[in-house]
Amino acid sequence: MKVVAIGAGAWGKNIIRNLEDLGALSGIVEGNNERLNAYAKGHPDLSLYADWRAALASSCDAVAIATPTPTHHEIAMAAIAAGKDVFVEKPMTHSSVEARELAAAADAAGRILMVGHLLLYQPAIAWIKDYIDAGEMGEVFSIRHERLNLGRARSAENVIWDIGVHDMAIMLYLIGAAPERVRGTGHRMLGLSVEDEVHVHLEFAGGVRGNMHTSWLWPETRRRTMLRGSKGMLVYDEVAQTVTHHRKWIDNDLQNHDDGSEVVHRGDGQPLRLELAHFIDCVQQRSRPRSDGASAVIVIETLERINAAVAESSRY
Template sequence: MTATASPQQPAPPPQVGVIGAGGWGRNLIGNLHELGALRAIADPQEANRARMAEHYGPLPAYRDHRELLADRQIDAVAVATPVATHYEVVRACLEAGKDVFVEKPLTPTPAEAWALAELAEAEGRVLMVGHLLLFQPAILWLRDFLASGAIGRVRSIHQERLGLGRARDYENALWCLGSHDAAVQRFLLDAAPTAVQATGQCILQPQIEDDVHLHLRYPGGVESHLHCSWLWPEKRRSLVIVGTAGMVTYDELHQTVTHHRKGIDERLENRDEGAEVVYHGHGQPLRLELEHFLEAVRERRPCRSDGRFSAAIVELLAEATEQLRSAPAG
């Protein structure tokens, strides 16, 4: 009689502690719980800790994140605290031997961001930043579509992230909204910009731009134009990419990608062979993002939005903001 090998049981997910159980932290906690990866939380607010206990039962809940880091059953940490605290908290996590997922932006300054990226590498730890749009299935599909040459060489990128949003008193619209699109550009082009130009307007508060235009130039002559604002009457989330052999649009609100077989040739004659939706689907980017993080922790693999990728985004945002601050008053 031949013995039948029993199916191999999947490895249990890494155990994750979440620091910060506020608005976005609750989303992380809920998804990690469903993935079987939630081990503990830490939040200085008793009300937040009580709310999590009500939803998830007897879960270790600490007032101080340093208590959470002392838990040896925790493999990794997800950080959802105010951006101003990221450097201190993430550094403590890395020095405690934990892999780290932290919400974007990585830090408020390039020096701090690069320091964390280098520390993670020195410690052999995973450091991943929550650039959520990089885990939207349509963006992944679009990257492959561009690589296939379907619209020829990319010549320009145009993005809008507009709406009547929640104004901030500690960061401008570029840091709050445009960081999503800057990350998407870098991911799709796999390149860093060679020139940066930013203009903006402070309408509600001094030194906080509510409306920003960011213009970037990339190697090979590619240029991009981003308009982001939280003071706008209509909600728009669009991406247009113009190539030498066609164009493509991504409607983030409806999760559709449309291929436009049109353009203007070298004789300045218009060509229009119609358009079709070539991708349509709704994913769960936060769930996919956290699954990617858990896999990177378990398999010790590089992650899509690692420390170096994310530090470069912080550097870009800081350079653009410096231009905004030094612009003459209008």
């Protein structure tokens, strides 16, 4: 199988390294001549392109797109039209209109479309999904995500589109449905035209609540997911790569119970290899990816609803 990596920037280079290790990398597209020349020296057997259009005319089976988000739709649509399967980094597109068009085009052409919602391929998240589905948490009351650090601020997209998209994909995957109601507030502490901190509250069918707190301006790194249910609380610490079950709850008589806590799973800090291996397998088996186009459309639609809620809250 031959995959051309389109984009060799900060994240694209990681995709390139992993595709190479998986034995699937056949070419690289990069508009920066210095980067392209560096790959030419170290990878004489690869096909190198300064323009993605030339790569789509090659005999590659698939492409992996890691370019700026505004370019995703055009490149992915062209790749599908050229008969290529497509892996595209998150967020899939900058609008739900483009997202729906892209997903529909892939389905109509019979092409694999997979979106780089990286943390869905973190073994800890898959384990939590199975744990919930097996009833180990009882009735799930709420899911809370925190993604906070002194991050790389952007001016083109707010923090929820930049890094909060990871948690949005996880929440929708764990709950298995889009939210019925969305509320949000944002803060522009850095003087940008976009929010550098966002708080989100989501309400799902069945009474499940979701909360997200995302910020580029935070004194310490905090990346965790917390679930509360009728049989206790589950905390996934993404930094430590541990999942801890706190067997603490309040019964119907309002009596507190504390049966201690234990680490019930230890995760893997390198999900990108697993993600790209899944893409390769889906292409070879012609099977639908875990993070397919349809699921990514719901993520984009929810992000748009959050943006609207944040904008509405800023009016008051």
